[in-house]
Amino acid sequence: MTGLAGPAARVSTDLEALLGHVADAFALGDVGPWSVLTTGYEDCNIDLAAAAARVVVKVFAPDRGSGIAARTAGLITAAQALGVRHPRLHRDTRGALVHAYRGHHVLVMDFVPGRTVYDLDRAPSRRELAGIVEQAARIHAIDANVEPVFDAWAITNLAPLAGQLRDVLDTEQRRLVGQALEENAAVDRAALPAALIHADLTQGNVLLADDGTVTVLDFAVANRFPRVQELAVVAANLTHGSPDPLPKRAETVAELYSAAAAVPVTAAERVALRAFTRAAAAMELLGALAEWHHHGNRGAETEYLIGLGLAGLRDCAALS
Structure with missing residues (x-):
């Protein structure tokens, strides 16, 4: 077990009591060892080994709103119907996917x-x-009209977040973010195919099994955006650590997407891809800096994302 720090602090009730209640409500049997998963900046995910099954309990923070859990469960169900691999959701003893407990x-x-x-x-x-x-191409085939949710890390928030952090950025960061802002402002978004995108296909939300099987996690910020935005996030975040520079990685992602999707990447998307990828790198940097300076999340993950975003922006600047 872990102490009440990090993600656990987002839960406003006793975790042991919550897990005991969940185990009873979902007929999981006696509570065994459990631990709080430490990555991420929203909600609290708990690895629970109960008598009947080992599960992950996702506890939504109270400030996320009462509808976010049902919205997420509905999107997961729709994604699974199209062959997206996401962990199977359990129903409680009343048959519901979403369970409420003391404000969560x-x-x-x-x-x-x-x-x-x-x-x-x-x-x-x-x-x-x-x-x-x-898996991203399958997600983009979901035919669902959902109410948008705010995502602080989305590319749409690039300009306001850059403004909020202007005094935090050093000279190099200000220059690199400025380049991303300028390039992103020139994109004709009306020309870009939109889809329901996962919007957070990042390193912490993709599981790889030993045989290479991919499992996608967490649809909480899925929104309708240009689908090229998904490709840009995959390139900027998921492929970080590849020997190729970020623009080349984005081209590879686009090539793989065209091979998998019913509608290949369009000419307009190819033109916009570099700007979106640069913006995605900028948002990694800015989002992590906001966590560091504004929310006090100064752990290894935040430091890693600052470096990830900065490296991507430097790649883009070098190849401009």
């Missing part, structure tokens, strides 16, 4: 063996990356 909403899902790309501490192989991109 909870989802319970299977524990899936494997390690996140973040924990593996390496870029995916080309075969693994093809599997990830194929």
